[in-house]
Amino acid sequence: NAGVTQTPKFQVLKTGQSMTLQCAQDMNHEYMSWYRQDPGMGLRLIHYSVGAGITDQGEVPNGYNVSRSTTEDFPLRLLSAAPSQTSVYFCASSFTGMNTEAFFGQGTRLTVV
Amino acid sequence: TQLLEQSPQFLSIQEGENLTVYCNSSSVFSSLQWYRQEPGEGPVLLVTVVTGGEVKKLKRLTFQFGDARKDSSLHITAAQTGDTGLYLCAGEEETSGSRLTFGEGTQLTVNP
Numbered sequence: 466n467a468g469v470t471q472t473p474k475f476q477v478l479k480t481g482q483s484m485t486l487q488c489a490q491d492m493n494h495e496y497m498s499w500y501r502q503d504p505g506m507g508l509r510l511i512h513y514s515v516g517a518g519i520t521d522q523g524e525v526p527n528g529y530n531v532s533r534s535t536t537e538d539f540p541l542r543l544l545s546a547a548p549s550q551t552s553v554y555f556c557a558s559s560f561t562g563m564n565t566e567a568f569f570g571q572g573t574r575l576t577v578v
Numbered sequence: 579t580q581l582l583e584q585s586p587q588f589l590s591i592q593e594g595e596n597l598t599v600y601c602n603s604s605s606v607f608s609s610l611q612w613y614r615q616e617p618g619e620g621p622v623l624l625v626t627v628v629t630g631g632e633v634k635k636l637k638r639l640t641f642q643f644g645d646a647r648k649d650s651s652l653h654i655t656a657a658q659t660g661d662t663g664l665y666l667c668a669g670e671e672e673t674s675g676s677r678l679t680f681g682e683g684t685q686l687t688v689n690p
Contacts, residue, residue, distance in 0.1 A: 469620070496676040498677075498678075500680075505587065505682055505683075506682060507582075507584075507666060507680040507681050507682040507683050508621070508666065508668075508680040509680075510677070510678075510679075513677060515676070523677075555620050555621075557620070559676050560676075561676050562676065563608055563609060563670065563676075564608070564609045564626050564628055564670065565676055566611075566623045566626070567611075567613075567621075567623065567668075567676075567678060569620025569621050569622070570620055571618065571619055571620055572618070572619070572620055
């Protein structure tokens, strides 16, 4: 089973460039989310979605956009990359409701120079 | 502001030793999850604790949820080199649905 698939695994961008990180899940999960992971900061929520057509901001949304046109896909767009966005990005999905397990992708390591 | 504080942030021990990792908050959580993450991979769920005072065991790992549902601990008995990894706690607030708040993580290194 594929689970949560993120692409690309690695990316280097120049300051000001834009790009889209892809995330797809095949578990029919309603809830999907994007996190960034920085040393000593744990996982911080960027954006999340409770279902197709519905998105909301998390803890650190500035500089990022998301959309959820299908249940399976939840892309994250960097509008104008900045060095402060250098990080490892994780996409996760789960069923909605309480006490549900979050399944994570393998991550995208992004460097902005 | 980080709602969940983990301690210690780094822990390096010898194989066979015992250790405890703490996850503390001033907020009440409906549940608390513990994840383990290996280099180059995403976190993987170890356990979910739901009831105040609950204790769950997973082989040599013991998880406890505080009576007031504000804190949790992970105790590993007789650590092995395979336990090396980043341990993350994550809390689910009662009004947040599936939204999780993560602690900073504890990087555990078990030396042979």
